[in-house]
Amino acid sequence: MSQTENPEAVPPGTPGSGENTCRNCDGTGKVDGKTCPDCEGSGKVMTPIGGA
DSSP states (O other), X not given: OOOXXXXXXXXXXXXXXXXXXXXXXXXXXXXXXXXXXXXXXXXXXXEXXXXX
């Protein structure tokens, strides 16, 4: 099963962003039994809020 990166992820501290569930691992922190590369195992990523 092929996983995709979170196209909306932005670096922490980006103005107008907030914590969101990682779409790569569906918030589990794992992809194919390994730590998710997008959220580094947290299950959360920073994404723009309200079109930021």
